[in-house]
Amino acid sequence: MRSPKDFFAPLAVGAPEPLRQIPVPPSRMIHFFDPSNEKMAAKVPDLAKKVDVLLGNLEDAVRADRKEAARNGLVAIAKATDFGKTQLWTRVNSLDSPWVLDDLITLVTEIGDKLDVIMVPKVEGAQDIHYVDRLLAQLEARAGLTKPLLVHAILETASGVVNVEEIAGASPRMQGISLGPADLAASRRMKTTRVGGGHPGYLVRTDPTGEDLNAGRTTYQQDLWHYTVARMVDACAANGILPYYGPFGDIRDVVACEDQFRNAFLLGCVGAWSLHPVQIDIAKKVFSPAPEDVAWARRVIAAMGDGTGAVMIDGKMQDDASVKQCRVVAELADALAADDPELAAAYDAATKEASA
Ligand SMILES: CC(=O)SCCNC(=O)CCNC(=O)[C@H](O)C(C)(C)COP(=O)(O)OP(=O)(O)OC[C@H]1O[C@@H](n2cnc3c(N)ncnc32)[C@H](O)[C@@H]1OP(=O)(O)O
Numbered sequence: 403m404r405s406p407k408d409f410f411a412p413l414a415v416g417a418p419e420p421l422r423q424i425p426v427p428p429s430r431m432i433h434f435f436d437p438s439n440e441k442m443a444a445k446v447p448d449l450a451k452k453v454d455v456l457l458g459n460l461e462d463a464v465r466a467d468r469k470e471a472a473r474n475g476l477v478a479i480a481k482a483t484d485f486g487k488t489q490l491w492t493r494v495n496s497l498d499s500p501w502v503l504d505d506l507i508t509l510v511t512e513i514g515d516k517l518d519v520i521m522v523p524k525v526e527g528a529q530d531i532h533y534v535d536r537l538l539a540q541l542e543a544r545a546g547l548t549k550p551l552l553v554h555a556i557l558e559t560a561s562g563v564v565n566v567e568e569i570a571g572a573s574p575r576m577q578g579i580s581l582g583p584a585d586l587a588a589s590r591r592m593k594t595t596r597v598g599g600g601h602p603g604y605l606v607r608t609d610p611t612g613e614d615l616n617a618g619r620t621t622y623q624q625d626l627w628h629y630t631v632a633r634m635v636d637a638c639a640a641n642g643i644l645p646y647y648g649p650f651g652d653i654r655d656v657v658a659c660e661d662q663f664r665n666a667f668l669l670g671c672v673g674a675w676s677l678h679p680v681q682i683d684i685a686k687k688v689f690s691p692a693p694e695d696v697a698w699a700r701r702v703i704a705a706m707g708d709g710t711g712a713v714m715i716d717g718k719m720q721d722d723a724s725v726k727q728c729r730v731v732a733e734l735a736d737a738l739a740a741d742d743p744e745l746a747a748a749y750d751a752a753t754k755e756a757s758a
Protein backbone atom coordinates (compact mmCIF):
# COMPACT_ATOMS: atom_id res chain seq x y z
CA MET A 403 0.00 0.00 0.00
CA ARG A 404 1.09 3.57 -0.69
CA SER A 405 1.78 5.69 2.37
CA PRO A 406 -1.08 8.09 3.18
CA LYS A 407 1.23 10.99 2.27
CA ASP A 408 1.69 9.64 -1.28
CA PHE A 409 -1.87 8.56 -1.86
CA PHE A 410 -2.74 11.54 -4.05
CA ALA A 411 0.58 11.76 -5.90
CA PRO A 412 0.45 10.95 -9.66
CA LEU A 413 1.87 7.48 -10.40
CA ALA A 414 3.74 8.56 -13.52
CA VAL A 415 5.64 11.69 -14.50
CA GLY A 416 3.26 13.87 -16.52
CA ALA A 417 0.08 12.08 -15.42
CA PRO A 418 -2.78 14.29 -14.18
CA GLU A 419 -3.25 14.89 -10.45
CA PRO A 420 -5.65 12.36 -8.91
CA LEU A 421 -8.97 13.76 -7.75
CA ARG A 422 -9.61 14.28 -4.03
CA GLN A 423 -13.38 13.80 -4.36
CA ILE A 424 -15.23 11.50 -6.73
CA PRO A 425 -17.61 13.47 -8.97
CA VAL A 426 -21.24 12.41 -8.52
CA PRO A 427 -23.18 13.26 -11.66
CA PRO A 428 -26.36 11.16 -12.05
CA SER A 429 -25.57 7.49 -12.76
CA ARG A 430 -28.92 5.82 -12.20
CA MET A 431 -28.42 3.49 -15.13
CA ILE A 432 -25.17 2.29 -16.68
CA HIS A 433 -26.43 1.29 -20.10
CA PHE A 434 -24.44 -1.54 -21.69
CA PHE A 435 -24.01 -1.81 -25.44
CA ASP A 436 -21.78 -3.93 -27.63
CA PRO A 437 -19.85 -1.53 -29.87
CA SER A 438 -19.35 -4.29 -32.47
CA ASN A 439 -23.10 -4.73 -32.85
CA GLU A 440 -24.20 -2.41 -35.66
CA LYS A 441 -27.82 -2.22 -34.51
CA MET A 442 -26.84 -1.26 -30.98
CA ALA A 443 -24.16 1.15 -32.16
CA ALA A 444 -26.69 2.91 -34.39
CA LYS A 445 -28.83 3.63 -31.29
CA VAL A 446 -26.01 5.31 -29.33
CA PRO A 447 -26.74 8.95 -30.36
CA ASP A 448 -30.39 8.58 -29.28
CA LEU A 449 -29.53 6.61 -26.14
CA ALA A 450 -27.05 9.31 -25.14
CA LYS A 451 -30.02 11.68 -24.74
CA LYS A 452 -31.86 9.24 -22.44
CA VAL A 453 -29.32 7.62 -20.13
CA ASP A 454 -26.97 8.85 -17.43
CA VAL A 455 -24.10 6.55 -18.43
CA LEU A 456 -23.37 4.77 -21.70
CA LEU A 457 -20.94 1.86 -21.38
CA GLY A 458 -19.17 0.31 -24.34
CA ASN A 459 -18.78 -3.30 -23.24
CA LEU A 460 -15.72 -5.20 -24.40
CA GLU A 461 -15.88 -8.14 -21.94
CA ASP A 462 -18.42 -10.93 -21.40
CA ALA A 463 -21.31 -10.95 -23.89
CA VAL A 464 -18.89 -9.95 -26.66
CA ARG A 465 -17.77 -13.01 -28.63
CA ALA A 466 -14.05 -13.79 -28.63
CA ASP A 467 -13.84 -13.24 -32.38
CA ARG A 468 -15.51 -9.80 -32.01
CA LYS A 469 -13.22 -8.40 -29.30
CA GLU A 470 -11.15 -6.28 -31.67
CA ALA A 471 -14.23 -5.13 -33.56
CA ALA A 472 -15.81 -4.05 -30.26
CA ARG A 473 -12.68 -2.14 -29.20
CA ASN A 474 -12.33 -0.40 -32.57
CA GLY A 475 -16.08 0.20 -32.70
CA LEU A 476 -15.97 1.99 -29.36
CA VAL A 477 -13.11 4.20 -30.55
CA ALA A 478 -15.08 5.15 -33.67
CA ILE A 479 -18.31 5.79 -31.76
CA ALA A 480 -16.57 7.90 -29.10
CA LYS A 481 -14.85 10.04 -31.73
CA ALA A 482 -18.05 10.55 -33.74
CA THR A 483 -20.52 11.23 -30.92
CA ASP A 484 -21.23 14.30 -28.83
CA PHE A 485 -22.35 12.74 -25.54
CA GLY A 486 -23.39 16.04 -23.93
CA LYS A 487 -23.60 15.55 -20.16
CA THR A 488 -23.94 11.78 -20.50
CA GLN A 489 -20.91 9.93 -19.21
CA LEU A 490 -19.04 7.45 -21.41
CA TRP A 491 -17.67 4.38 -19.64
CA THR A 492 -16.15 1.17 -20.89
CA ARG A 493 -15.85 -2.32 -19.45
CA VAL A 494 -12.49 -3.73 -20.49
CA ASN A 495 -11.64 -7.42 -20.58
CA SER A 496 -10.44 -9.14 -17.42
CA LEU A 497 -6.85 -8.61 -16.31
CA ASP A 498 -5.87 -12.22 -17.10
CA SER A 499 -7.27 -12.10 -20.64
CA PRO A 500 -5.29 -11.74 -23.88
CA TRP A 501 -7.21 -8.55 -24.76
CA VAL A 502 -7.00 -6.22 -21.79
CA LEU A 503 -3.58 -4.71 -22.48
CA ASP A 504 -4.61 -3.64 -25.96
CA ASP A 505 -7.99 -2.49 -24.63
CA LEU A 506 -6.31 -0.09 -22.20
CA ILE A 507 -3.55 1.10 -24.51
CA THR A 508 -5.94 1.73 -27.41
CA LEU A 509 -8.75 3.32 -25.45
CA VAL A 510 -6.63 5.66 -23.33
CA THR A 511 -4.51 6.69 -26.30
CA GLU A 512 -7.36 7.17 -28.78
CA ILE A 513 -10.33 8.32 -26.67
CA GLY A 514 -8.93 8.92 -23.18
CA ASP A 515 -10.29 12.48 -23.32
CA LYS A 516 -13.83 11.21 -23.97
CA LEU A 517 -13.90 8.41 -21.39
CA ASP A 518 -14.94 9.04 -17.81
CA VAL A 519 -14.68 5.65 -16.12
CA ILE A 520 -13.05 2.30 -16.87
CA MET A 521 -14.90 -0.66 -15.40
CA VAL A 522 -12.58 -3.51 -14.44
CA PRO A 523 -14.17 -6.97 -14.16
CA LYS A 524 -13.34 -9.82 -11.78
CA VAL A 525 -11.30 -7.69 -9.37
CA GLU A 526 -9.89 -9.96 -6.66
CA GLY A 527 -8.04 -7.53 -4.41
CA ALA A 528 -6.23 -4.20 -4.16
CA GLN A 529 -3.36 -5.59 -6.27
CA ASP A 530 -5.59 -5.57 -9.37
CA ILE A 531 -6.49 -1.91 -8.85
CA HIS A 532 -2.83 -1.01 -8.22
CA TYR A 533 -1.84 -2.61 -11.52
CA VAL A 534 -4.49 -0.69 -13.47
CA ASP A 535 -3.74 2.51 -11.53
CA ARG A 536 -0.07 2.64 -12.56
CA LEU A 537 -0.70 1.58 -16.13
CA LEU A 538 -3.37 4.25 -16.55
CA ALA A 539 -1.01 6.89 -15.17
CA GLN A 540 1.65 5.91 -17.73
CA LEU A 541 -0.86 5.93 -20.57
CA GLU A 542 -2.45 9.23 -19.46
CA ALA A 543 1.00 10.85 -19.40
CA ARG A 544 1.78 9.54 -22.88
CA ALA A 545 -1.58 10.70 -24.23
CA GLY A 546 -1.21 14.13 -22.58
CA LEU A 547 -4.50 13.79 -20.72
CA THR A 548 -5.34 16.48 -18.21
CA LYS A 549 -8.25 14.74 -16.43
CA PRO A 550 -7.57 11.45 -14.63
CA LEU A 551 -9.60 8.42 -15.68
CA LEU A 552 -11.60 6.84 -12.90
CA VAL A 553 -11.85 3.13 -12.14
CA HIS A 554 -14.93 1.07 -11.29
CA ALA A 555 -14.55 -2.49 -10.00
CA ILE A 556 -17.01 -5.33 -10.46
CA LEU A 557 -17.53 -7.38 -7.31
CA GLU A 558 -17.91 -10.80 -8.84
CA THR A 559 -15.45 -13.21 -7.25
CA ALA A 560 -15.42 -14.72 -3.77
CA SER A 561 -11.95 -13.18 -3.21
CA GLY A 562 -13.25 -9.81 -4.30
CA VAL A 563 -16.00 -9.97 -1.69
CA VAL A 564 -13.50 -10.98 1.01
CA ASN A 565 -11.31 -8.00 0.01
CA VAL A 566 -14.02 -5.48 -0.85
CA GLU A 567 -12.93 -2.88 1.72
CA GLU A 568 -9.32 -2.79 0.44
CA ILE A 569 -10.55 -2.66 -3.16
CA ALA A 570 -12.78 0.34 -2.38
CA GLY A 571 -9.84 2.24 -0.88
CA ALA A 572 -7.08 1.05 -3.22
CA SER A 573 -6.70 4.22 -5.28
CA PRO A 574 -8.01 7.77 -5.55
CA ARG A 575 -9.25 6.67 -8.99
CA MET A 576 -11.84 4.36 -7.42
CA GLN A 577 -15.23 5.73 -8.50
CA GLY A 578 -17.44 2.83 -7.44
CA ILE A 579 -18.22 -0.86 -7.33
CA SER A 580 -20.98 -2.91 -8.99
CA LEU A 581 -22.30 -6.26 -7.85
CA GLY A 582 -21.77 -8.88 -10.57
CA PRO A 583 -24.17 -11.62 -9.48
CA ALA A 584 -23.60 -13.95 -12.43
CA ASP A 585 -19.84 -14.38 -12.13
CA LEU A 586 -20.05 -14.18 -8.35
CA ALA A 587 -22.51 -17.08 -8.26
CA ALA A 588 -20.12 -19.16 -10.38
CA SER A 589 -17.09 -18.18 -8.29
CA ARG A 590 -18.90 -19.15 -5.09
CA ARG A 591 -20.20 -22.38 -6.63
CA MET A 592 -23.75 -21.27 -5.95
CA LYS A 593 -26.28 -23.56 -7.63
CA THR A 594 -28.16 -20.84 -9.49
CA THR A 595 -28.21 -20.60 -13.28
CA ARG A 596 -29.40 -17.00 -13.66
CA VAL A 597 -28.05 -13.48 -14.12
CA GLY A 598 -29.08 -11.78 -10.88
CA GLY A 599 -32.52 -11.85 -9.31
CA GLY A 600 -33.87 -14.36 -6.82
CA HIS A 601 -34.42 -18.10 -6.81
CA PRO A 602 -37.66 -19.82 -5.74
CA GLY A 603 -35.70 -22.48 -3.85
CA TYR A 604 -34.02 -19.95 -1.53
CA LEU A 605 -36.73 -19.48 1.06
CA VAL A 606 -37.85 -19.69 4.65
CA ARG A 607 -41.01 -21.52 5.73
CA THR A 608 -43.28 -20.90 8.70
CA ASP A 609 -43.38 -23.56 11.43
CA PRO A 610 -45.75 -26.55 11.11
CA THR A 611 -49.20 -25.97 12.60
CA GLY A 612 -49.97 -29.67 13.28
CA GLU A 613 -49.08 -33.22 12.35
CA ASP A 614 -49.29 -32.54 8.61
CA LEU A 615 -45.94 -30.96 7.75
CA ASN A 616 -47.31 -29.69 4.45
CA ALA A 617 -50.45 -27.99 5.74
CA GLY A 618 -50.83 -24.25 6.23
CA ARG A 619 -47.19 -23.33 5.94
CA THR A 620 -46.32 -20.16 4.07
CA THR A 621 -42.96 -19.77 2.37
CA TYR A 622 -41.14 -16.52 1.69
CA GLN A 623 -38.53 -16.24 -1.01
CA GLN A 624 -35.32 -14.64 0.31
CA ASP A 625 -32.87 -12.25 -1.31
CA LEU A 626 -29.73 -14.08 -2.45
CA TRP A 627 -27.81 -10.80 -2.76
CA HIS A 628 -28.65 -8.99 0.44
CA TYR A 629 -25.41 -9.82 2.26
CA THR A 630 -23.14 -8.89 -0.63
CA VAL A 631 -24.95 -5.69 -1.55
CA ALA A 632 -24.92 -4.54 2.08
CA ARG A 633 -21.20 -5.30 2.40
CA MET A 634 -20.44 -3.51 -0.83
CA VAL A 635 -22.47 -0.46 0.23
CA ASP A 636 -20.56 -0.21 3.52
CA ALA A 637 -17.19 -0.57 1.78
CA CYS A 638 -18.11 2.14 -0.72
CA ALA A 639 -19.64 4.57 1.79
CA ALA A 640 -16.64 4.19 4.11
CA ASN A 641 -14.33 5.13 1.22
CA GLY A 642 -16.38 7.92 -0.38
CA ILE A 643 -17.19 5.99 -3.57
CA LEU A 644 -20.45 4.79 -5.15
CA PRO A 645 -22.17 1.36 -5.02
CA TYR A 646 -24.32 -0.09 -7.83
CA TYR A 647 -26.42 -3.17 -8.42
CA GLY A 648 -25.27 -4.88 -11.66
CA PRO A 649 -27.24 -6.89 -14.24
CA PHE A 650 -30.74 -8.34 -14.13
CA GLY A 651 -30.79 -10.90 -16.92
CA ASP A 652 -34.52 -11.71 -17.20
CA ILE A 653 -35.24 -8.88 -19.60
CA ARG A 654 -38.90 -9.91 -19.94
CA ASP A 655 -39.54 -9.78 -16.19
CA VAL A 656 -39.69 -6.02 -15.75
CA VAL A 657 -41.54 -6.44 -12.44
CA ALA A 658 -38.84 -8.44 -10.66
CA CYS A 659 -36.19 -6.21 -12.24
CA GLU A 660 -37.83 -3.20 -10.62
CA ASP A 661 -37.94 -5.04 -7.25
CA GLN A 662 -34.26 -5.98 -7.46
CA PHE A 663 -33.27 -2.43 -8.39
CA ARG A 664 -35.42 -0.99 -5.57
CA ASN A 665 -33.89 -3.27 -2.94
CA ALA A 666 -30.48 -1.97 -4.02
CA PHE A 667 -31.69 1.66 -4.00
CA LEU A 668 -33.11 1.34 -0.49
CA LEU A 669 -29.89 -0.27 0.77
CA GLY A 670 -27.78 2.62 -0.57
CA CYS A 671 -26.93 1.93 -4.21
CA VAL A 672 -27.04 4.87 -6.63
CA GLY A 673 -27.79 2.94 -9.82
CA ALA A 674 -27.87 -0.36 -11.71
CA TRP A 675 -26.94 -1.69 -15.14
CA SER A 676 -29.43 -1.62 -18.01
CA LEU A 677 -28.78 -4.42 -20.47
CA HIS A 678 -31.72 -3.70 -22.76
CA PRO A 679 -33.53 -0.45 -23.59
CA VAL A 680 -36.57 -1.65 -21.60
CA GLN A 681 -34.55 -1.48 -18.37
CA ILE A 682 -33.57 2.19 -18.78
CA ASP A 683 -36.84 3.66 -17.56
CA ILE A 684 -37.04 1.13 -14.72
CA ALA A 685 -33.68 2.31 -13.39
CA LYS A 686 -34.63 5.96 -13.89
CA LYS A 687 -37.83 5.50 -11.94
CA VAL A 688 -36.31 3.46 -9.11
CA PHE A 689 -33.10 5.45 -8.57
CA SER A 690 -34.87 8.85 -8.60
CA PRO A 691 -36.47 9.31 -5.17
CA ALA A 692 -40.29 9.13 -5.29
CA PRO A 693 -42.01 12.58 -5.21
CA GLU A 694 -43.89 11.74 -1.99
CA ASP A 695 -40.63 10.76 -0.27
CA VAL A 696 -39.01 14.02 -1.41
CA ALA A 697 -42.00 16.00 -0.13
CA TRP A 698 -41.77 14.26 3.24
CA ALA A 699 -38.01 14.77 3.43
CA ARG A 700 -38.37 18.49 2.69
CA ARG A 701 -41.09 18.77 5.33
CA VAL A 702 -38.92 17.15 8.00
CA ILE A 703 -35.92 19.32 7.07
CA ALA A 704 -38.05 22.49 7.29
CA ALA A 705 -39.54 21.44 10.64
CA MET A 706 -36.16 20.52 12.12
CA GLY A 707 -34.66 24.02 11.74
CA ASP A 708 -30.97 23.76 12.59
CA GLY A 709 -31.24 19.95 12.51
CA THR A 710 -31.02 19.36 16.26
CA GLY A 711 -33.61 18.42 18.86
CA ALA A 712 -36.79 16.40 18.43
CA VAL A 713 -40.16 17.21 16.85
CA MET A 714 -43.28 15.21 16.10
CA ILE A 715 -44.66 15.12 12.54
CA ASP A 716 -47.81 13.10 11.80
CA GLY A 717 -47.22 11.05 14.95
CA LYS A 718 -43.62 10.22 14.07
CA MET A 719 -40.63 11.38 16.09
CA GLN A 720 -37.95 13.23 14.10
CA ASP A 721 -34.50 14.09 15.38
CA ASP A 722 -30.92 14.69 14.24
CA ALA A 723 -30.65 11.19 12.73
CA SER A 724 -33.89 11.20 10.76
CA VAL A 725 -33.20 14.67 9.36
CA LYS A 726 -29.84 13.37 8.08
CA GLN A 727 -31.67 10.60 6.20
CA CYS A 728 -34.08 13.17 4.83
CA ARG A 729 -31.17 15.30 3.63
CA VAL A 730 -29.80 12.31 1.68
CA VAL A 731 -33.12 11.99 -0.15
CA ALA A 732 -33.67 15.74 -0.63
CA GLU A 733 -30.12 16.39 -1.85
CA LEU A 734 -30.30 13.52 -4.34
CA ALA A 735 -33.65 14.83 -5.57
CA ASP A 736 -32.26 18.37 -5.99
CA ALA A 737 -29.21 17.08 -7.88
CA LEU A 738 -31.35 15.02 -10.27
CA ALA A 739 -33.97 17.75 -10.68
CA ALA A 740 -31.30 20.30 -11.64
CA ASP A 741 -31.04 18.61 -15.07
CA ASP A 742 -34.58 17.29 -15.37
CA PRO A 743 -37.42 19.87 -15.46
CA GLU A 744 -40.09 17.11 -15.43
CA LEU A 745 -38.68 15.58 -12.25
CA ALA A 746 -38.28 19.06 -10.71
CA ALA A 747 -41.96 19.80 -11.39
CA ALA A 748 -43.06 16.45 -9.90
CA TYR A 749 -41.02 17.11 -6.74
CA ASP A 750 -42.35 20.66 -6.38
CA ALA A 751 -45.96 19.57 -6.96
CA ALA A 752 -45.69 16.84 -4.30
CA THR A 753 -44.06 19.27 -1.86
CA LYS A 754 -46.84 21.83 -2.43
CA GLU A 755 -49.53 19.19 -1.94
CA ALA A 756 -47.93 17.88 1.26
CA SER A 757 -47.77 21.35 2.79
CA ALA A 758 -51.34 22.36 1.71
C1 LIG B 1 -23.36 -10.95 -16.69
C2 LIG B 1 -22.94 -9.74 -17.49
O1 LIG B 1 -21.78 -9.54 -17.75
S1 LIG B 1 -24.19 -8.65 -17.93
C3 LIG B 1 -23.39 -7.52 -19.03
C4 LIG B 1 -23.10 -8.11 -20.39
N1 LIG B 1 -24.28 -8.31 -21.18
C5 LIG B 1 -24.70 -7.36 -22.02
O2 LIG B 1 -24.08 -6.32 -22.16
C6 LIG B 1 -25.97 -7.66 -22.78
C7 LIG B 1 -26.45 -6.43 -23.55
N2 LIG B 1 -27.71 -6.69 -24.16
C8 LIG B 1 -27.86 -7.51 -25.22
O3 LIG B 1 -26.91 -8.07 -25.74
C9 LIG B 1 -29.25 -7.65 -25.80
O4 LIG B 1 -30.13 -6.73 -25.20
C10 LIG B 1 -29.87 -9.06 -25.64
C11 LIG B 1 -28.99 -10.13 -26.30
C12 LIG B 1 -30.07 -9.38 -24.17
C13 LIG B 1 -31.26 -9.02 -26.31
O5 LIG B 1 -31.07 -8.54 -27.62
P1 LIG B 1 -32.21 -8.71 -28.71
O6 LIG B 1 -32.60 -10.17 -28.79
O7 LIG B 1 -31.76 -8.05 -29.95
O8 LIG B 1 -33.42 -7.94 -28.02
P2 LIG B 1 -34.62 -7.23 -28.73
O9 LIG B 1 -35.02 -7.94 -29.99
O10 LIG B 1 -35.70 -7.07 -27.69
O11 LIG B 1 -34.04 -5.79 -29.09
C14 LIG B 1 -34.87 -4.77 -29.58
C15 LIG B 1 -33.99 -3.72 -30.21
O12 LIG B 1 -33.16 -3.12 -29.19
C16 LIG B 1 -31.79 -3.25 -29.53
N3 LIG B 1 -31.04 -3.48 -28.31
C17 LIG B 1 -31.09 -4.58 -27.49
N4 LIG B 1 -30.26 -4.40 -26.46
C18 LIG B 1 -29.68 -3.19 -26.62
C19 LIG B 1 -28.74 -2.48 -25.87
N5 LIG B 1 -28.20 -2.98 -24.74
N6 LIG B 1 -28.38 -1.25 -26.29
C20 LIG B 1 -28.89 -0.75 -27.43
N7 LIG B 1 -29.79 -1.40 -28.19
C21 LIG B 1 -30.19 -2.60 -27.78
C22 LIG B 1 -31.73 -4.43 -30.48
O13 LIG B 1 -30.59 -4.37 -31.30
C23 LIG B 1 -33.02 -4.28 -31.26
O14 LIG B 1 -32.80 -3.30 -32.24
P3 LIG B 1 -33.75 -3.22 -33.57
O15 LIG B 1 -35.10 -2.82 -33.10
O16 LIG B 1 -33.08 -2.18 -34.42
O17 LIG B 1 -33.73 -4.60 -34.17
Ligand SMILES: O=CC(=O)O
Nearest residue numbers: 558582583584585
Ligand atom coordinates in the same frame (compact mmCIF):
# COMPACT_ATOMS: atom_id res chain seq x y z
O1 LIG C 1 -20.57 -9.05 -14.93
C1 LIG C 1 -21.54 -9.23 -14.27
C2 LIG C 1 -21.89 -10.45 -13.66
O2 LIG C 1 -22.96 -10.53 -13.05
O3 LIG C 1 -21.08 -11.39 -13.79
Ligand SMILES: [Mg+2]
Nearest residue numbers: 462558582585
Ligand atom coordinates in the same frame (compact mmCIF):
# COMPACT_ATOMS: atom_id res chain seq x y z
MG1 LIG D 1 -19.29 -10.79 -14.89
